[in-house]
């Protein structure tokens with residue numbers, strides 16, 4: 001069931017996404033990157049490295065390359081400049097040079113942080129993504145956005161830096177906690193809603209296989225979502241236009257994520273944000289009542305939190321206004337103009353946002 005998707009935007013990004021079962025194929029794919037005696041450092045977190053780290057290290061050392069590992073505590077709290085500073089120190093101690101290679105083994109936190117370390121260490125070295133969470137496989141490992149959080153602000157410091165290879169072993173999803181699977185699935189549903197009606201209908205009609213992570217269904221979901229993301233980032237690598245569509249559900253989602261102190265996963269917050277954005281889309285006559293009901297039914301069936309308790313609406317509104325998606329004081333909001341057709345809208349009012357939030361706040 002292995003598949004390769006090439007990402008080439010004609011502006012620097014040129015790499016393959018390999019979707020595979022197991023890590024067997026990784027060895028062959030890594031060889032071209034290692035055959036000049038390059039040194040490597042695997043960057044991973046305290047959950048992922050103990051499960052997959054030694055297997056990857058062995059693959060690399062069997063190719064005759066030097067390999068060390070830098071492992072930091074799992075979780076968004078580690079996605080900081082302090083961890084990046086520790087990584088720089090580790091790279092210096094291991095005499096890593098500009099021609100050497102970092103390998104990000106983990107979820108979106110590992111990928112974003114490693115990518116940022118690679119973008120900035122010695123003014124930029126190469127890195128490879130080995131995403132292990134469903135979210136990282138369908139979203140964060142593709143497109144070259146890297147970065148860390150600063151103070152209370154998510155992804156506030158970063159750089160665009162493209163990986164040289166993105167290798168996805170779909171089997172790693174089996175060791176993910178259920179809530180992390182749902183987090184990734186949230187981004188998958190988002191991608192289908194903004195770009196591909198057929199895929200969205202497939203998700204609605206195959207929810208049993210999707211939720212049980214049936215291997216064929218998983219393969220299809222990952223491939224379709226990677227294709228959507230590839231096509232969007234290829235046209236707009238630096239988010240000057242269409243790439244903003246990927247933020248469907250994120251304007252409210254990010255604000256909710258911050259207001260709840262990151263107690264819900266990223267994908268769960270994106271789903272809450274999508275509930276709000278669907279309400280605005282329907283109120284504006286851009287999607288029908290039936291379309292919104294089918295969406296609600298899908299996310300209920302998946303087991304998502306539909307309402308969040310104890311958060312102040314005003315606080316979320318304030319966070320929304322200070323979001324990075326503001327452009328010259330105007331909020332960019334993503335709505336649906338029909339299923340499979342996301343649109344960027346710049347005139348969403350405070351009243352609309354307030355009504356949208358009432359859908360998800362208890």
Ligand SMILES: NC(=O)c1ccc[n+]([C@@H]2O[C@H](COP(=O)([O-])OP(=O)(O)OC[C@H]3O[C@@H](n4cnc5c(N)ncnc54)[C@H](O)[C@@H]3O)[C@@H](O)[C@H]2O)c1
Nearest residue numbers: 047074107108109110132133135136139140145172175176
């Ligand atoms: N760069 C981008 O374009 C982009 C896009 C979307 C999200 N993101 C970022 O991605 C991050 C969220 O990614 P995430 O949900 O993968 O978070 P994460 O990296 O924190 O992973 C979630 C949890 O799952 C664990 N984990 C990962 N893979 C595992 C596996 N196979 N088995 C067992 N446990 C595993 C991790 O240790 C962690 O505890 C956020 O920081 C977000 O800002 C970036």
